[in-house]
Amino acid sequence: MKKFPPWLSNILMPFVGIVVTLVLWQAISGRVVQSRQPDGTMEESKAGLLKDLPGPITTWEKTRKYVVEPFAKREELDQGILRFTWYSLVIVAKGYAIALALGTPLGFLLGLSKSFTKMFDPIIQILRPVSPLAWMPLGVVLFSNTGRAANELAALFTIAVCAMWPTVLNTAVGVRAIPQDYLNVARVLKLSRWQTLRRIMIPATLPYMFTGYRLSLGIAWLVIVAVEMLTGRIGIGNFLWNEYNNGLYTSIVLCIVTIGVVGFLLDRAMSLLERRFKTA
Amino acid sequence: MAFLELKGVSKGFGTFGHRTEVLRDLDLSVERGEFVAIVGYSGSGKTTLINLIAGLQLPDSGTVSINDLEVTGPGPDRGIVFQNYSLLPWLTVRENIALAVDQLFPNWSAARKRQHIDHHVGLVGLSHAVDRRPAELSGGMRQRVSVARALAMDPQVLLLDEPLGALDALTRATLQDEIGRIGSASGKTIVLITNDPDEGILMADRIIPLGAGPGATLGPSIVVDLERPRDRKALNHDPRFKAIRAEIVRWLLGPGAHKSTSVSRKLVLPDLEPEDLDLPRTLFGVKRVARRRSEQVRENIELR
Numbered sequence: 394m395k396k397f398p399p400w401l402s403n404i405l406m407p408f409v410g411i412v413v414t415l416v417l418w419q420a421i422s423g424r425v426v427q428s429r430q431p432d433g434t435m436e437e438s439k440a441g442l443l444k445d446l447p448g449p450i451t452t453w454e455k456t457r458k459y460v461v462e463p464f465a466k467r468e469e470l471d472q473g474i475l476r477f478t479w480y481s482l483v484i485v486a487k488g489y490a491i492a493l494a495l496g497t498p499l500g501f502l503l504g505l506s507k508s509f510t511k512m513f514d515p516i517i518q519i520l521r522p523v524s525p526l527a528w529m530p531l532g533v534v535l536f537s538n539t540g541r542a543a544n545e546l547a548a549l550f551t552i553a554v555c556a557m558w559p560t561v562l563n564t565a566v567g568v569r570a571i572p573q574d575y576l577n578v579a580r581v582l583k584l585s586r587w588q589t590l591r592r593i594m595i596p597a598t599l600p601y602m603f604t605g606y607r608l609s610l611g612i613a614w615l616v617i618v619a620v621e622m623l624t625g626r627i628g629i630g631n632f633l634w635n636e637y638n639n640g641l642y643t644s645i646v647l648c649i650v651t652i653g654v655v656g657f658l659l660d661r662a663m664s665l666l667e668r669r670f671k672t673a
Numbered sequence: 674m675a676f677l678e679l680k681g682v683s684k685g686f687g688t689f690g691h692r693t694e695v696l697r698d699l700d701l702s703v704e705r706g707e708f709v710a711i712v713g714y715s716g717s718g719k720t721t722l723i724n725l726i727a728g729l730q731l732p733d734s735g736t737v738s739i740n741d742l743e744v745t746g747p748g749p750d751r752g753i754v755f756q757n758y759s760l761l762p763w764l765t766v767r768e769n770i771a772l773a774v775d776q777l778f779p780n781w782s783a784a785r786k787r788q789h790i791d792h793h794v795g796l797v798g799l800s801h802a803v804d805r806r807p808a809e810l811s812g813g814m815r816q817r818v819s820v821a822r823a824l825a826m827d828p829q830v831l832l833l834d835e836p837l838g839a840l841d842a843l844t845r846a847t848l849q850d851e852i853g854r855i856g857s858a859s860g861k862t863i864v865l866i867t868n869d870p871d872e873g874i875l876m877a878d879r880i881i882p883l884g885a886g887p888g889a890t891l892g893p894s895i896v897v898d899l900e901r902p903r904d905r906k907a908l909n910h911d912p913r914f915k916a917i918r919a920e921i922v923r924w925l926l927g928p929g930a931h932k933s934t935s936v937s938r939k940l941v942l943p944d945l946e947p948e949d950l951d952l953p954r955t956l957f958g959v960k961r962v963a964r965r966r967s968e969q970v971r972e973n974i975e976l977r
Contacts, residue, residue, distance in 0.1 A: 574759035577729055580747040582776045582826075592772060596763045 415449050422448030442464050447643045455643035467560045469627065470635055474651050481617050481628035482655070484545065488552025490615040493606060495553065495561030500605070502570020503561065503600075521558040525616040544624045547616075555616045559608035567601025568594065599670045607663040614656045675702030676862055677726070677830060684721055684734035691939070695721050697888040699735070701881065703864060708856055709874030710865040711891075711920055713929075719866045721833045722883070726864060727751050739830060749777050752823030756835045758815040760807040760822075766794065767803045770822045777826055786945030793821040796855060813844035819850060824859065831856065831864040837872065846905065849875055857901060869944065870921045874914060875903055882921050884929030892924040 397405060401657050423444035439445070447455070456474075458465075461473035503510050503517075532547035532554075537548055575597055579589040621630030628646055636644035679701040685694035695718035703709050707908035713719050724730040724738055727748040737744040739751070760769050770790045778786065794803050797817035807815050812872050816836055823831055836852065837845045853876040867873055873880045874897055897917055899908070908914045946964040 506692070528935070574755060574757060575761060577747070578759050578761065579754075580729060581727065581751070581753055582749055582773055583747070584776060588776070593761065599763075637721075 419448045419450065421580055422446045424448065440606045445642065447646055452643045455641070456647040457528045459644070460645060467549050470632070472632075474629070474632075475649060477627070477629040477632045478651060478655055480626075481621065481630065484548055484620075484626065484628065485552060486612050488549045488616075489556055489610055491549060491553035492556040492609055492613065496557040496605070496609065497564055497602060499557075499604070500561045500564025501568055501594075501598075503565035510565070517558065517561065520554075521562075523553045523555075525619045525624070529620060530555050533624070544626055548624055548626060551620050552616050556609040556613035560602070560605035561613065563601045563605030563608070564598060567598035567605075570601065571597045598646050600667070603663070603667040603670050607660065607667055610659055610663055611656065614652075615640070616661060618652060674744055676705040676707075676740060677701075677703040677864070678736075678738050679726070680736050680738075681787055682732045683735060684718070684725060684730065684732050694888045695886055696725075697823055697890055699891050701891060703862060705857060705862055706860050708863045708865070709876045709894075710867060710877035710880045711883050712870050712873045712880055712925070713884045713889065714865055714925070715868050717886040717889045718881050719868070719883060720834055722830050723753070723864065723866050726830070727753050727832055731757060749773075749826050750829045751832055752826045752828030752830070753821045753832045753834060754816070754823045755834045756838055758807070758812075758819045760815055760818055763809050764788065765804050765806050766799060766810070766818050769807070769818060770794065770825050773822050773826050775961070785861075791827060793825040794818075794826065797821045803869070811844075812840050816840065817851075820855070824855070824861075829862065831859075831861050831863045832861065835866050835868065838868070845872075850905070854902065859932070870925075873897075873921070874917055875905060875908065880917070882924045882929055884962065890929070892929050895920050 421442040423439045423441040423446055425436055425437050426440045428434050453460075459472075459474040463473040464479075465473040466476060503513065528551045529547065532550035533543070535550065536543045536546035571594060573622055575593050576589070579593045584592060617628065618630035618633065620626070621628040622634040625631060629652060633648035633652075636642075636648070679699050682699040682701075683694060684696045685692050687693050699722070701709075711719060711722065721730065725732055726744070728737075728744045732792065743753075761772070764772065767790055770793060772787055774781075774786050778789070781789070788951065791800070791803070796802055797820055799814060799817055799821065802810060802814060802950070807818070810818065816839075820836070833852070837848050838951060840848065849872055856876065863877075865873065865877055870880070877897055880895045880897060882895075884890050884892060895917055899911070899913060899917075944965045944967050946966055946969070
């Protein structure tokens with residue numbers, strides 16, 4: 394058998410995978426069947442392996458209006474899917490920025506000082522696995538007296554505090570992994586502390602930092618859905634929750650797919666950036 | 674008083690009880706403008722010696738002084754060419770050298786700095802690769818950049834720590850000639866550390882063998898009174914070359930050789946009982962339980 398050229402198979406293979414998944418999805422999802430009742434009337438009922446799971450065709454038919462006009466704003470709770478996504482992305486970006494601004498210096502401190510590590514590493518290890526759902530109520534309480542901004546601040550707090558840890562830990566690892574040779578260069582040249590940090594340590598740590606940034610972004614995007622569900626901020630997570638309450642399961646599927654695709658694209662973008670900063 | 678002087682220098686590593694003395698009571702004096710090669714076994718503490726001169730490490734006892742000033746830390750008056758190049762991978766060749774030049778000559782104009790860098794890059798024959806990053810260079814080219822960087826610092830002493838150790842034989846030969854030429858042309862005081870007697874003879878004015886560690890000591894200095902420029906092809910048959918080589922090797926294998934009596938190492942045997950092969954095999958293989966000797970409970974039963 395003749396092999397496909399790599400560029401073709403790079404496109405073809407994922408395409409095949411998607412098609413197979415769609416077919417399987419259609420196969421296990423519920424469908425509507427009509428049956429003739431003894432009294433002669435027709436009755437509709439659901440059938441299938443997972444009869445409440447909308448199949449891809451149903452999903453497309455029911456959620457078309459969100460997708461074909463992705464930026465439409467019809468009502469507060471009836472907007473295009475990308476418009477909702479945009480609201481979420483804005484809040485993620487803010488929270489993520491806070492996470493990086495706090496996490497990077499903290500990581501550097503941990504990497505530079507052994508005693509600092511000994512002091513605070515246990516606390517970090519304890520705070521790290523705490524779920525966003527646990528932080529969120531605390532955030533709401535903390536910022537409850539800020540009036541209109543309370544929801545947003547609570548959301549930012551939750552995103553920042555959850556997304557920070559991979560940045561902290563990876564930066565710390567990166568700082569510890571700086572080869573002694575690079576530091577010897579700095580010592581021989583008698584670079585000042587600030588110069589050593591700026592010219593040697595930060596560039597040497599960048600690849601590790603970006604790995605951390607990428608993982609942090611993934612977490613920030615995970616957290617946003619939970620945050621929006623709890624606070625009722627307009628966004629894709631909130632949309633998902635409302636549609637759940639309205640019993641519109643097709644919209645839930647649409648949201649899941651959108652969240653997944655956006656998360657994937659964010660990760661790709663970060664890994665491209667990451668590769669750009671890979672040294673040696 | 675010699676230009677570079679080591680007096681009674683000793684250096685060891687490890688904590689009390691597990692201490693290994695690497696260098697013992699070294700005396701060395703190098704005159705200004707001299708090219709000295711220190712030839713020794715690998716693992717004998719050559720890098721430690723160069724680190725002491727560079728000030729990256731401080732001696733446990735004794736003093737290192739340059740120009741009558743005691744060395745208390747690293748400084749740009751001693752340019753080092755590290756064994757593993759130590760170029761910063763995110764900077765181009767120019768930027769790597771510029772880092773040193775900017776730091777050491779902050780008052781120079783941009784044009785003068787640029788000209789200084791270009792001059793030294795040209796000196797090692799890398800003008801065509803000035804905007805490449807280290808990852809795009811071969812090992813030999815990287816080492817040349819490292820030499821150019823050290824020279825651009827305009828140091829009083831140039832320290833070469835097995836600069837050619839990681840290179841293949843042919844590149845090594847070319848670079849030996851080049852560094853030898855650049856070194857003697859610059860008129861700088863140079864200390865070369867190497868494990869190759871031929872390399873030392875080819876490049877240096879004087880050779881000092883360093884015995885095997887631990888507790889390595891320096892041998893008698895051997896003057897290389899061969900005409901420069903030295904031609905490696907002709908040297909192979911030069912009786913004087915052979916005599917110097919024999920002298921170095923004789924000392925390294927004789928007085929400087931491994932002292933079997935001085936090696937003391939505490940051997941720690943693994944604290945494990947050998948596995949019992951008679952254990953019956955189960956469906957998922959033998960159930961292996963590591964047993965430690967120290968965890969075994971012994972009971973003494975006295976019989977009367």
